[in-house]
Amino acid sequence: MTPEQFIEANVKAELIKLGFSTSVASLATREAIRYYRKQPASRRGKMIEDCLNQAKIVARLTTKR
Template identity: 40%
Template sequence: MNHIEFIEKNIKQVLVNEGFTVPLALGGARHAVEYYKQASQASKKGAMFDDCLYRARVWAENNATKDEKPAKKARARKTVGTLSLF
């Protein structure tokens, strides 16, 4: 397995696990491979896969319809002390 196959296989798997459909995950993985081929270096040492995953995730989110997007996790709100004006 070479670098390109590794990136394509693992990014597709990560996107499917995040809730994207298989065609969207495959398209994102292909977009990530194209980014890998064009990039001269990573944003920081050892982060080329993370950069490719970020590009694939953004591509998948922008090309998904409302029905294809994975559900977002609800954030728990943190309350500090009492809520009063005085």
């Protein structure tokens, strides 16, 4: 499993567990992977947490009206 696959699987599962729809979770997961690709480094062992936080922000913005 590549790091991007790991991020995709875990971030999407967490967002769905938090009650976001599958489509919103997919969109936010794509943004989390884009965030991962742009970041040169993160705090040790915190990249998945940073990606999840970015995905949560996108998911909240997507569902608010």
